[in-house]
Amino acid sequence: MRKFSYFIIMLCALASCTKSEGTLYKEKSDDGKEIHFLQKAVTKEFTKGLTEGTILVDIARPGKTGTYAVWLNLIGDDKDHFSAPGKVEIKDGEFSSSVAIKVDLATLMVGSDYKATLYIYDREAPLGNDAVWDTQFVDKIDIKVSFALEWEEYNRTRENGEVVRQTATYHYNAFYTGNDGGLTVDKAVGVNIFRVNDWASGVSFRFILNDDNTCVVPAQSIGFFNSNYNEYVQVSDMAVYTGNKNAYASYPCTYDGKGKFTFNLIYFVSGGYFAKGEETLTFDGEIDSTATVKIVYEGIAKTETGFASPKFTFIPGEFTKQYKVAFVEGDITSNKSALKSVRNALISDTKVGIIEPMTYYAEKTDLWNIPQGNYTVAVLAYNLDGEPEKDLYTLRFTSDPNGELAPKVTLFNWYCPTDNPLYDPYGTLLWELRCQNAAKVKYLCVRADVLDLLLDYYDQTLAEYVDEHGNQINATYTEEINSDAGLSTGFNNMASGCGFTLCVMAYNEYGDTVLVKKTAYTLGHKSTEFDTDVTLEDFIGAFRGTATVNNSEASTKKTEEYRVDIYRQSANALSIKGLSNTRDFSPEVTGFYDAQHHCVIIEPQALGTYKGNTVKLGFTDDLSIYWGGGTNMAFGFIDGKLYLLSGPESGNNVTAYQFLLFDSEGSYMKKQVAYKTYSGLTLKRIN
Numbered sequence: 001m002r003k004f005s006y007f008i009i010m011l012c013a014l015a016s017c018t019k020s021e022g023t024l025y026k027e028k029s030d031d032g033k034e035i036h037f038l039q040k041a042v043t044k045e046f047t048k049g050l051t052e053g054t055i056l057v058d059i060a061r062p063g064k065t066g067t068y069a070v071w072l073n074l075i076g077d078d079k080d081h082f083s084a085p086g087k088v089e090i091k092d093g094e095f096s097s098s099v100a101i102k103v104d105l106a107t108l109m110v111g112s113d114y115k116a117t118l119y120i121y122d123r124e125a126p127l128g129n130d131a132v133w134d135t136q137f138v139d140k141i142d143i144k145v146s147f148a149l150e151w152e153e154y155n156r157t158r159e160n161g162e163v164v165r166q167t168a169t170y171h172y173n174a175f176y177t178g179n180d181g182g183l184t185v186d187k188a189v190g191v192n193i194f195r196v197n198d199w200a201s202g203v204s205f206r207f208i209l210n211d212d213n214t215c216v217v218p219a220q221s222i223g224f225f226n227s228n229y230n231e232y233v234q235v236s237d238m239a240v241y242t243g244n245k246n247a248y249a250s251y252p253c254t255y256d257g258k259g260k261f262t263f264n265l266i267y268f269v270s271g272g273y274f275a276k277g278e279e280t281l282t283f284d285g286e287i288d289s290t291a292t293v294k295i296v297y298e299g300i301a302k303t304e305t306g307f308a309s310p311k312f313t314f315i316p317g318e319f320t321k322q323y324k325v326a327f328v329e330g331d332i333t334s335n336k337s338a339l340k341s342v343r344n345a346l347i348s349d350t351k352v353g354i355i356e357p358m359t360y361y362a363e364k365t366d367l368w369n370i371p372q373g374n375y376t377v378a379v380l381a382y383n384l385d386g387e388p389e390k391d392l393y394t395l396r397f398t399s400d401p402n403g404e405l406a407p408k409v410t411l412f413n414w415y416c417p418t419d420n421p422l423y424d425p426y427g428t429l430l431w432e433l434r435c436q437n438a439a440k441v442k443y444l445c446v447r448a449d450v451l452d453l454l455l456d457y458y459d460q461t462l463a464e465y466v467d468e469h470g471n472q473i474n475a476t477y478t479e480e481i482n483s484d485a486g487l488s489t490g491f492n493n494m495a496s497g498c499g500f501t502l503c504v505m506a507y508n509e510y511g512d513t514v515l516v517k518k519t520a521y522t523l524g525h526k527s528t529e530f531d532t533d534v535t536l537e538d539f540i541g542a543f544r545g546t547a548t549v550n551n552s553e554a555s556t557k558k559t560e561e562y563r564v565d566i567y568r569q570s571a572n573a574l575s576i577k578g579l580s581n582t583r584d585f586s587p588e589v590t591g592f593y594d595a596q597h598h599c600v601i602i603e604p605q606a607l608g609t610y611k612g613n614t615v616k617l618g619f620t621d622d623l624s625i626y627w628g629g630g631t632n633m634a635f636g637f638i639d640g641k642l643y644l645l646s647g648p649e650s651g652n653n654v655t656a657y658q659f660l661l662f663d664s665e666g667s668y669m670k671k672q673v674a675y676k677t678y679s680g681l682t683l684k685r686i687n
Helices: 006-014 238-242 245-249 336-347 448-458 462-469 475-481
Strands: 002-004 041-046 052-060 068-075 087-090 096-104 113-123 140-147 151-153 155-157 163-165 167-172 176-188 193-199 203-209 220-226 231-237 260-269 272-283 293-302 308-316 320-329 358-360 364-367 373-383 393-399 408-415 429-436 440-447 487-491 499-507 513-521 541-551 556-568 573-577 588-594 599-602 606-610 613-620 633-638 641-646 656-662 668-685
Touching: 041 052, 052 140, 087 096, 096 113, 167 193, 203 220, 203 260, 231 238, 238 245, 238 260, 293 373, 293 393, 308 320, 308 373, 308 393, 320 336, 336 373, 408 499, 408 513, 429 475, 429 499, 440 448, 440 462, 440 475, 448 462, 448 499, 462 499, 462 513, 475 487, 573 599, 606 656, 613 668
Parallel strands: 041 140
Antiparallel strands: 002 176, 052 096, 068 087, 068 113, 113 140, 151 176, 155 163, 167 176, 167 272, 176 193, 193 203, 220 231, 231 260, 260 272, 293 308, 308 364, 320 358, 320 373, 373 393, 408 429, 429 487, 440 499, 499 513, 541 556, 541 668, 556 573, 573 588, 588 599, 599 633, 606 613, 613 656, 633 641, 641 668, 656 668
């Protein structure tokens, strides 16, 4: 049975639930202070076979004096399938006006939908005492259309040929906890769209099954009305919620082909989300009576006499009558012929491996006298009829009572070379590593403030992430790491004033691992260090620029030099040319001299076009990209050299700049001119 978590109980205590879905306009409430749509969103299903349709939405105002005009605009990937008037008038004496939106349904497929957003992007000025309030033009309404689905009962055929209604069990793990069983399932006629009835608060739960056994969970109400937000809580998969199909790589929704669906879901309202997590749906079928045994390796343990040896626990399943255990030298978990030989030996009670076959009828925990080395424990389970299962249960392990085979890290230093004149402490970190029994070594170096975000995004432990994404050190350096001297190396071209976490995982020849990590910080200049005895004239001239240029397309990061020219534009404005070292893009960036902070401020700004797309100067802190007001960078002198640093009053601590590309609708394309990011820029005057 599903249950509310404690957090949701608190919401229920505060919320008054109702069956009337949607948020309606209230004349005397705060949302009545501006012209707006009465609905937040409109979803409409049309009868299959129609080629066109109409949706009505309403625009309202608190006052009713005078004729009042607003201008509308449609945006979104499917906007070309919708048409709306560009201008709408609310007539004198009326509080609202209906807007007819036409929809072209000729190419709409059953099971899919068209989505668009209708904006009020401009309106007339306020009209006297009984007119609208003067506020920002932010109101919008989301529109979605689809064809109405025809549902039918979904059935399955039992082993005896009887056709019965398909039922399912749902396991809740996020907004709700617990599970519900015996839920009936329907399927849409002609398409692989399913709905589970009486899900959550009595509503149905819909999902789409694709041909490749991936799934899509569209946004839908869970039937719980939260009066704090004045709307129903919604659920969808993470990709639908973020609008990014790439999210399925980290938050998959899949079908195993055997009746089990796994969904990564998020529960949300327009103001944010409540919970997210993995939930499962299992189509009920015949009872699986496979004999099972769970193997748990509990490491090296000691007897009362001090003898150390491997400890195992074997846990049989409810359909297991008995099981036999063998210990075999080497890793045979993927060796089909070796596994077959072990199975045959266990069936005939013939010795295989290093001990005689052992038969057990219940859970067993014990220490085993296993010599030092690499081994596989193999278990053969018997079902309730006394017949052996086809496959063995196996687990590879290392018997290492004295710790002589385990990989060890005996030296690990990670630091900024502040007292070594051979290295630049503003862009270099050094590391020293010495190991024992390391047959393979992987490392990973990332910004300290990024690491937790990566682990959360990929839903992995640190060890899992390093194992999958780490860089493997070559054999020559691995040999050096295992020597008495160890390995000494470093990283350069790193962002100044930032923390970096270095993770190192060492593997022995059997695959056992040890993981270590440390965080170190490069030195960093700040705008508070800018020389104070400068004037605007000191910034004018020709300079040789040096920066770290990261090309995301080519996966390169290197130090490059290019000429930068600064000249006066007006009283306090300067023009800066050469900040881009791309041949076919030479923008002229405007900066403003700030006498109080002794620097030249450059802010996000439009810089013309590049290959048909609009370009804006933007900044980044390696976590986010900024192209709006409040975030800026500044040129200032430190010991006779110009540095480009985060501005003295910048809303975010940015470390690099980019030339961002925007499409014709003003949306950021997640691309930069030539895929380049420029960090650590310094300018030295050309005499």
